[in-house]
Amino acid sequence: MNTQRSDTTVAAAPAAGWAIELEKINKRFGAVHANKDIDLRVQRGTIHGIVGENGAGKSTLMSILYGFYTADSGTIRVNGQVQEIADSRHALALGIGMVHQHFMLVDNFSVLENVVLGAEDSGFLKPSLTRARKELNRLEQEYDLEVDPDAIIEDVSVGQQQRVEILKALYRGAETLILDEPTGVLTPKEADDLFRVLETLRDQGKTVILITHKLREIMAITDNVSVMRQGQMVATVKTAETSPEQLAELMVGRRVLLRVDKSAANPGKTLLEVQNLVVADDMGITRVKDVSFAIRAGEIVGIAGVSGNGQTELLESITGMRDQKSGTVVLNGKPLALEGDDGAARARKAGLAHVPEDRQRMGLVTTFAEWENAILGYHDKPAYGSGPFLDIAAAKKAAADHVKLFDVRPANINLKSSLFSGGNQQKIVLAREMEQDPDVLVIGQPTRGVDIGAIEFIHNEIIKMRDEGKAILLVSVELDEIRSLADRILVMFDGVIVGEADPATATEGELGLMMAGINKETAPRGLGIAEQGPLP
């Protein structure tokens, strides 16, 4: 139905011509048919959005265009010329650059080295580095993309890393820039900066292809948008002629509720209390500075903040993964003994469940079958075997239940976890943690990289937990998400809770100011227990 319309809406060759034309692209990974007969045309000098559920094949398609994968069949035309893009070198030569969903940076290299890698001028590095430094300076000024060329990648924020990726592409003279979920890890401010850059690029006549799950971004910045579902291209429309609701329906194949629907909170007794927590990171730098707050049964407390302000360390410390320097975490009235490298086990036993920020690195063992991941962290429970033995049948039973309850697709508990799409991986983790019936649930970035269908589902589950009387601590860099889920918002800046806000009344602007640490003095210090000491 929709393919029809795609032809009528943007059929005639536009004045500026087609930058990219893909025809009947097919790609299989083993048994997975990731791209089926895909057609896509991108007009030069526009920003073209691509949306679709997790695993719809967006990244695969773009990787084919970028020469990282080779299509099994199909044709690619760049600027009207048929091209066999054999590798990324070729794509780069054709003026196609790509910023991958997972950054393609060498962690222990400097920014400069990363930019130069693969685009060196000569056998010796010196001249290339000198030229790149100059060029970076120019690009930085032109696009207002500030980075320290000598900083080491692993030391800089993800936002900065992304700038490096963009600079890498621009340095190579990209005319068409592909961005795969660029805002998944960005703060609102960083995202705004990025969009400004993209608009500048468009104004200069460059072409941008933007993959994102956030329909708001699509509506705000793209000229045209294509929708993919289960390996197929289902529609391409002019952004001006569509609506988020329509896009969502195209993506998922059913109506999606884009707003969270929740009743007012009904808080009970205090379940989690964090008192004067001080935590250092791996390098020994203090990241959490005397943080105190409490969460009561039946409420969701959101922690907002620009990433890198201590949220990660706070979460890891509360959940027993990271030793604290001082302070106490009290759960259900009892202090938790969290020190040692198995603190997480004790936290869980006491009734604290944890959905980590980074599911692939932490929340899952990607080489394990789904059912094995369904008991991660809870494998010691008597429910999964008596004494030292593991009751595989019980674990599989639990996995099957999770899969059913959370609609994990494919519903195959024997499948290796890495073969699930990001959204489904997230559901696997959520199911595991929520189904243990914890008193307190700590969730980091619940919907990072997750498609809107799944987001709707995840948000509903979180609300459901709250309504069952659990205490929920939610950390997210998505201000929207915090605002729609949380009952109270704590804003964290530089390791300190700088203020508390009511999601119903606080505006995005106010929150943004607090997140930037502006009103440190004037903002209310918030909760009762936080009154205990002066600011450090």
Added chain:
Amino acid sequence: DPALIYDLGGKFDKSFNEAAYNGGQAWKAETGGNFVDLELQNDAQREQALRRFAGQGANPVVMAGFSWTAALTAVAPEFPDTNFVVLDTVVDAPNVQSILFDEHTGSYLVGVLAAMKSETGSVAFIGGMDVPLIHKFYCGYAQGARAVNPDINLIENYTGTTPAAWNDPVTAGELTKAAIDSGADVIFAAAGGSGIGVLQAAKDAGKFSIGVDSNQNYMQPGSVLTSMVKRVDLAVQNALTEAADDATFKPGLTILGLAEDGVGYSVDEFNEELITDEMTAAAEDYKAKIIAGEIAVHDYTTDSSCPL
């Protein structure tokens, strides 16, 4: 056919096992007979090899090396009609001939020669694996050197403590260089395959070395002073002939010493320039006295000590 089994060093070690092999070859040339032989891969194969050869009718079965004790003790009673000959160790069974060598007396003589040749008053010994048998070499050598020069400085080193020490010319060479750096100018190598490194290093530094087991004088002509020969070849050759026939087979212990020419020092065209008449005379004198029992050379293996 008779069988000959070498020890782990392998049959071409330029030293002990090779001497046994040469004995076999000499026997072959002499009698026109044929023998089967085998190199071991590991210790576990010893019993297997013995049973295999005895079982297929080889007689006699000759073994070279002190590591055969346990295997032969186990297997000999199983094959009472087979004659076994073992070199360098003693196995007490009615169908076993054990052949030992008086390495200490032979070493004594090369010690005499070394001390007389030395200008620095310092001589060295580089042993292979650190085991009592090699200490026996050293102890004889040391006594001989002290007999000539009571003040002589003795340097004693071993290439290692595992069987790999028999085959480590690099370490042996380094030990030699170290010994030379501390003043030694004659170095006795009782180190199996590692000895090559000693001979080479001595040659490179313009010093003298002493070979072992086989006559190694040819290996670095002009630098190898002499070799402490242990006539394993003769012993093997004789064993192959005598033990084949129960009439001539001599079960029990046979000791080959200076008197039997079982051990000694070698002089040939490669080293006659190096050994003066005076040195020959002294060595022959000591040899006669030892044979006559006037000089008792202490055997390290009797009490694990070396009184000097």
Added chain:
Amino acid sequence: MSARRPLPRWADIALLPAINLLMAFLVSGLVVLFVGENPLHAIQVIIYGAFGYGDGFGYTLYYATNFIFTGLAVAVAAHAGLFNIGGDGQAYVAGLGAIVVALALDQTHWLIAMPAAIIAAGAMGGFWAFVPGWLQAKRGSHVVITTIMFNFIAAALMVYMVNRVLKPATTMAPESATIAVDGRVPQLRQFLSFFGYSPVNLSIVVAIAALIGVYILIWHTKFGYAMRVLGANPTASRYAGISNSRMIMITMTISGALAGMVAINEVMGVQNRLVLDYVAGAGFVGIAVALMGRNHPIGIALAALLFGALYQGGQELQFVIPGITREMIVVIQALVILFTGAMEGLFRPSLERAFMLMGPEQKTEAIAVSTAKPES
């Protein structure tokens, strides 16, 4: 561009290895030809020597016993993400425990001496692996280096112990006193005359028990689960509340104790005394065995049997064909490792293509399941 599809499971675990093994023998055959011998005859001799008669098969099993232990040692550590190169040293040092107990108890009965020696050998071998494990867990010293170093240290220690402590004054060879008959592990030939004089002994029962034990440990216990989490993703294991440092130490200890069982086979079952260097590289063969066996007990049992057969068949080859030296056997073993282990992918593409041609409409369902097997 032809899309390739994964092989059916049976082809993956049986056909492909068989082809690779064949390839290894083919190349070995060329080497045999090079020395002017008949390769077919050589293969015949190897197979006959390894499996053809009681004695030979007994020897095959005796070697395989060692390789099962060292293979399991490597595999257990590998599941926890640790590369234990120190099997040789661990097995060597375990000999101390075995000999001391065996000599102390050899007037009693093997039913008493053997279990006690198993504990002692396991403790010594385990300790020798625990220290590198502890250093890794607490000090971050790379276990690969420390286990290599511990191999060398073990060699020095054992020479000292054998020469200076355990050797009776009267013996020339560097070896301990001999264990009295009552204290020795019984030989299988005592029950089955089929095995002739071969040294295969009851240790093989311990080996089989170890195979089963490791299987249960890794896939059917909570500890094994935790081990595999650690091996696959140390961050996730910390997230799961698993104490990584404790796991590393315990796993290394188990690994070392398994390697230490070689001492039971060698010291109490075969040599009846402690000799120098009795491990003879079995620890290193264990690496190959574990890798070839995909760290799975069944694979390890098969790989150990293969290597046992190569050792024994190779020995036979030397007896029968004098032109083939012991090094030739090492070459054949190396080629087997190369083709079945490192170059196992050599024929995969062609095989996949062959399967595509044979049955183009493979059931995707079956394929999805086959790729889902957790890789170990």
Added chain:
Amino acid sequence: MDLFAILSILDATIRLSTPLLLACLAGLYSERAGIFDIGLEGKMLAAAFAAGAVAAVTGSAWLGLMAGMGVSLATTLLQGAASITLKGNQLIAGVAINMLAAGMTTFLGQTWFSQGGRTPPLGPGGRFEPITLPFANELAGVPIIGPIYAELISGHYILVYIGFIMVAVTAFVLYRTRFGLRLRAVGENPKAVDTAGISVVLQRYQAIIITGLLCGLAGAYFSIAQGSGFGNNMTAGKGYIALAALIFAKWKPVPAMFTCLLFGFLDALQIRLQGAQLGGVEIPVQAIQALPYVLTVVLLAGFIGKAVGPKAGGVPYTKER
């Protein structure tokens, strides 16, 4: 200890550390490119044999060296085919190479020379001779500096000097050239390299070619410089020690040099400490022999801390999950 004794030890240190250093640098190229290499031992052994054999037959050390490097390279390419092209397990490939070399060298040696696997002793010209640096003799008389220059710095085989020059070359290549940048990148994050339009496979092959050549130098050192002819298993585990040194040095060239010197020094010391007394009691020789290894462990535990290798090491590069 007088100056002479110290110089003697340091001199031996240099001699003993050279093959370690060459092998360690060889490993550095391969491991920095993401290929774990426990096959250093086998490659050195193969090279030692080839060098010894060719030098014995032709009487030319240089031809021997070429042969050693050639054979080592061929062996490396075989290993590379297994672990890069066929994406096989890198550790198994290394183990196989080690065994293959151990068997083949002795086997071929026996077949060709009938000396139990040894190659015939080398005549003059077949072996590298120590090089006397300019003015060594003239300066020898100068106090302190003179002996140091004449004994310690001068008078080594050419391969020794090549080894130490290679440290500087490697540091330069690694940190100052395009090749080095790509090499380091491909061992850390091959995907980043691939998406930057560089062939991961090609880059890795280039790296191991250098590994092969350096192992060739190291192996030749054993048979035609330090020794005179090839002997069975003559590398005696040095490949493993070199690997340990590489990890110890955290995969960096200059630290690698110091580590190899340290290991060489301990080895030299060990040789000279035999029969040493401590408080009137003779230290067991085994204790002294174990010293370098014990010290390595202690240093590693006490000072070095966690050695984190190139992140992509050991994993064959595939695009598909």
